[in-house]
Amino acid sequence: xxxxxxxxxILDQTDEIEEDDYRSFIREILKHERTKLDQDxxxxxxxxxxxxxxxxxxxNLEDYTDE
Amino acid sequence: xxxxxxxxxxxxxxxxxxxxxxxxxxxxPDKHINVIEGQNGSGKSNLLNAITLCFYDKEPHIDNQDNxxxxxxxxxxxxxxxxxxxxxxxRGYIEITLGKQEPQYVFTRKFRTAKTDEDEYSSITDxxxxxxxxGPDWQNVDNPNIRLRxxxxxxxxxxxxFDGEQLDQFFEEGYIERVQDAVLDVSHIQxxxxxxxxxxxxxxxxxxxxxxxxxxxxxxHDEYEEAQKTLEDLEEEEEILEDDIxxxxxxxxxxxxxxxxxTNPDVREKQQRRRYLSERxxxxxxxxxxxxxxxxxxxxxxxxxxxxKGALEFTLDRFREWETSGQEPPDIPEWWLxxxxxxxxxxxxxxIETEQEKRQHLEEFKQTVAETATQSANGKRxxxxxxxxxxxxxxxxxxxxxxVEDIRDDIDEINEELREISxxxxxxxxxxxxxxxxxxxxxxxxxxxxxxxxxxxxxxxxKIEQQKEEVEERRNKWKREVEKEKKHDQLLRKIRFVENARxxxxxxxxxxxxxxxxxxxxxxxxxxxxxxxxxxxxDIELTEDYEVHVYGPSGEKKLGSLSAGxxxxxxxxxMSALSKISGFSAPVVIDTPLGRISSKPKRRIAQxxxxxxxxxxxxxxxxxxxxxxxxxxxxxxxxxxxxxxxxTDEVTEVxxx
Numbered sequence: 001x002x003x004x005x006x007x008x009x010i011l012d013q014t015d016e017i018e019e020d021d022y023r024s025f026i027r028e029i030l031k032h033e034r035t036k037l038d039q040d041x042x043x044x045x046x047x048x049x050x051x052x053x054x055x056x057x058x059x060n061l062e063d064y065t066d067e
Numbered sequence: 068x069x070x071x072x073x074x075x076x077x078x079x080x081x082x083x084x085x086x087x088x089x090x091x092x093x094x095x096p097d098k099h100i101n102v103i104e105g106q107n108g109s110g111k112s113n114l115l116n117a118i119t120l121c122f123y124d125k126e127p128h129i130d131n132q133d134n135x136x137x138x139x140x141x142x143x144x145x146x147x148x149x150x151x152x153x154x155x156x157x158r159g160y161i162e163i164t165l166g167k168q169e170p171q172y173v174f175t176r177k178f179r180t181a182k183t184d185e186d187e188y189s190s191i192t193d194x195x196x197x198x199x200x201x202g203p204d205w206q207n208v209d210n211p212n213i214r215l216r217x218x219x220x221x222x223x224x225x226x227x228x229f230d231g232e233q234l235d236q237f238f239e240e241g242y243i244e245r246v247q248d249a250v251l252d253v254s255h256i257q258x259x260x261x262x263x264x265x266x267x268x269x270x271x272x273x274x275x276x277x278x279x280x281x282x283x284x285x286x287x288h289d290e291y292e293e294a295q296k297t298l299e300d301l302e303e304e305e306e307i308l309e310d311d312i313x314x315x316x317x318x319x320x321x322x323x324x325x326x327x328x329x330t331n332p333d334v335r336e337k338q339q340r341r342r343y344l345s346e347r348x349x350x351x352x353x354x355x356x357x358x359x360x361x362x363x364x365x366x367x368x369x370x371x372x373x374x375x376k377g378a379l380e381f382t383l384d385r386f387r388e389w390e391t392s393g394q395e396p397p398d399i400p401e402w403w404l405x406x407x408x409x410x411x412x413x414x415x416x417x418x419i420e421t422e423q424e425k426r427q428h429l430e431e432f433k434q435t436v437a438e439t440a441t442q443s444a445n446g447k448r449x450x451x452x453x454x455x456x457x458x459x460x461x462x463x464x465x466x467x468x469x470x471v472e473d474i475r476d477d478i479d480e481i482n483e484e485l486r487e488i489s490x491x492x493x494x495x496x497x498x499x500x501x502x503x504x505x506x507x508x509x510x511x512x513x514x515x516x517x518x519x520x521x522x523x524x525x526x527x528x529x530k531i532e533q534q535k536e537e538v539e540e541r542r543n544k545w546k547r548e549v550e551k552e553k554k555h556d557q558l559l560r561k562i563r564f565v566e567n568a569r570x571x572x573x574x575x576x577x578x579x580x581x582x583x584x585x586x587x588x589x590x591x592x593x594x595x596x597x598x599x600x601x602x603x604x605x606d607i608e609l610t611e612d613y614e615v616h617v618y619g620p621s622g623e624k625k626l627g628s629l630s631a632g633x634x635x636x637x638x639x640x641x642m643s644a645l646s647k648i649s650g651f652s653a654p655v656v657i658d659t660p661l662g663r664i665s666s667k668p669k670r671r672i673a674q675x676x677x678x679x680x681x682x683x684x685x686x687x688x689x690x691x692x693x694x695x696x697x698x699x700x701x702x703x704x705x706x707x708x709x710x711x712x713x714x715t716d717e718v719t720e721v722x723x724x
Contacts, residue, residue: 007255008650009582013575022571025564029265033258044265045272052269056564 006030025055070652071218072684074170080159081117083110083719085144090721091708094684098707101686104694105712110719111688115658118228121161121176122215124192128230141188143180146718156181173198219653226646227653231660234638238626247613253649254583259576266569270562277558282551291541298534308524315517322510330500337488348481355474362467369460372453379454386447404433584609590644597679598636600671632664643680654684661693673698677705
């Protein structure tokens with residue numbers, strides 16, 4: 001494993017998430033957090049908002065609107 | 068060997084190692100252990116420090132024999148420093164070669180110590196350097212720390228490079244927190260915790276945004292519909308009124324027909340005249356409307372000039388005065404000034420070829436005169452033209468106003484004549500004819516009613532126009548609210564997405580914690596049973612609260628009741644479990660692994676060591692008391708290299724055994 005990578009234990013668990021959007025979104029935010037792990041108060045809001053905009057689209061949330 | 072191993076350590080002038088010492092540590096799968104033996108204070112801990120200094124610029128391992136700590140001594144060998152004068156510097160380095168089957172990386176950290184006074188020194192270290200093998204070539208790598216982090220990052224090196232003797236303290240009071248921190252550390256749980264915290268924070272921001280754009284489109288739609296309904300009612304009223312007017316007009320037409328059928332020629336003639344006048348009135352009223360519009364346009368054009376005529380005349384007078392008094396820039400032609408510049412001589416006789424400053428003045432003057440004269444001439448022309456046009460525009464406005472008045476007079480006359488005709492017809496009393504007077508009275512009444520209705524219709528149409536604007540305004544307001552609502556819906560979807568994602572991350576976190584705890588427990592138990600000198604098998608439990616319970620054949624053995632040796636084996640096993648879970652395949656270097664273990668168990672541990680961490684390169688830094696002949700005998704088949712550290716006159720030499 002490279003230090004820059006997310007631990008395989010975490011990746012194995014996230015791989016088990018069935019919904020593609022959630023799986024990809026979570027992997028992206030973990031990858032982002034991994035690059036900032038050595039910082040005490042890393043910036044995140046902009047990255048998160050941009051990922052949410054990409055993944056939380058109307059189409060892929062249809063299934064959740066009535067929850 | 069598939070895991071990374073240390074092929075070689077080369078030290079130059081590092082602490083008690085004087086000159087160059089080269090230690091070959093290459094191992095094979097069959098022989099995966101190195102032993103470096105030396106008495107206390109001979110430099111074993113400093114070998115571990117040499118590795119951490121080279122990689123991480125740190126020396127955390129204090130030799131128990133050195134009460135002053137490392138900070139008291141210079142990095143460079145003291146004997147070397149004694150050979151130089153105050154103000155001089157001695158250099159050294161640590162070079163570590165790493166690789167799997169063959170050397171792949173050479174990490175180097177250089178350092179130097181300056182002799183600042185007799186027995187006073189100042190040491191500094193350089194940045195880490197790396198040469199890496201690419202095929203047959205070795206090349207310098209720009210960012211060695213990045214490569215090092217891929218092999219053995221700072222945060223996990225303590226589970227690979229550690230002091231066995233210090234491990235004894237690991238399972239003393241307060242160990243639960245240490246165990247928990249270590250497990251969370253190697254499993255990157257912090258990564259998931261941060262993701263959850265950040266998702267929470269982003270969700271909060273989205274919720275605030277959503278509350279800001281939460282609209283009331285239904286209420287506004289109701290208001291829009293209400294306005295639309297009012298408009299429809301008004302339009303319905305308009306339609307009824309138009310029908311009434313139409314009916315009334317038909318009634319009048321009926322009366323007019325009856326009057327036209329009168330036997331009296333005067334009545335018929337008046338009726339005909341009235342028909343003509345009515346048509347003419349209609350035309351003139353239309354003309355009046357157009358003439359009024361034309362007059363309004365003409366007045367709008369003439370007004371500003373006419374109202375400011377005095378001011379414009381005053382401005383023109385001032386222009387003329389300036390022109391007469393010579394205050395206005397002369398209309399000097401540009402070509403004439405050009406000519407002077409070309410000839411190189413001013414009109415006053417100055418040679419402007421030689422006097423550059425004068426030439427520059429003339430050029431600037433040419434520019435200023437040209438601009439001012441142009442502006443002044445333009446300004447005067449514009450004012451003059453405006454004044455000339457003012458009269459024309461006022462004339463046009465007056466003429467149009469006159470036309471309006473003419474038409475109005477004409478209309479007044481037509482109306483007057485119509486009133487007269489009506490009055491005359493009303494007074495007629497013709498026997499054996501239609502009742503002209505009565506018909507005319509009816510006609511007059513209906514006509515009055517039509518006028519009232521037309522006035523009412525005019526007001527109604529005004530209301531309708533206003534209502535249409537109101538409907539449009541409410542419709543736009545409602546549509547804007549719908550847009551807001553759409554944005555609100557989108558934000559709600561995003562919030563739901565973030566909420567679900569957070570649930571999933573929290574679920575992953577819970578599963579990983581459980582998995583890591585279980586794997587740590589299993590590895591800890593396996594390593595402990597591999598190393599412990601007892602015949603019987605032990606069960607080890609790592610609880611959800613990170614408490615460690617050791618169960619022997621006779622039940623639980625409290626940690627406090629474990630011997631120092633057992634505690635050290637437990638800690639050694641825990642470190643090994645963590646190194647395995649960390650996911651890194653780095654070499655393991657342990658200082659004083661058996662330091663706390665008495666002779667009989669030591670022999671048994673030595674018996675088991677060959678199976679311990681079989682896939683990793685293991686380098687033991689042992690005291691002569693640890694590395695007894697019995698231990699040596701148990702390890703000999705698995706040992707690749709064995710060295711003895713010989714410490715004489717403050718200098719350690721590495722001897723191959």
